[in-house]
Amino acid sequence: MDLLSGFSDLHRLDNKYIDKHVVGGRIGVYILDKYQPGPFATHFVGRSDNDVADRLKKWVSDGGFLYFKVKYEPTTKVAYELECQIYHELKPVENIIHPDAPDSTSYACPSASCQKAQKAGGRGNLAA
Secondary structure (H helix, E strand, O other), rough: OOOOOOOOOOEEEHHHHHHHHOOOOOEEEEEEEEOOOOOEEEEEEEOOOOOOOHHHHHHHHOOOOEEEEEEOOOHHHHHHHHHHHHHHHHOOOOOOOOOOOOOOOOOOOOOOOOOOOOOOOOOOOOOO
């Protein structure tokens, strides 16, 4: 399974491109890249449990990322599971801790080898 299947095309991480290419009020997973041109590199993976466009806008001036891709998901559980899979398989260098499960849930990480089967806390996703 290609983890990045279904993600949007590459877009510059700025408010103009987010407004043009990302639907507000949607659950989603995003990946961020610090360096382009060249092949897209997943330097950070995150998600938003309620507005991925708003969450991406918070990264515009924070973190030094230049490009993004986004994928909408139908539920917070599906988004969390994809975020975890990308975290474990692609090992984005800017993700310093395991992603948090969505607030008020006890969703387990889908990775069989993961020691963080429940909420981990910290900068893992900063879900908005």
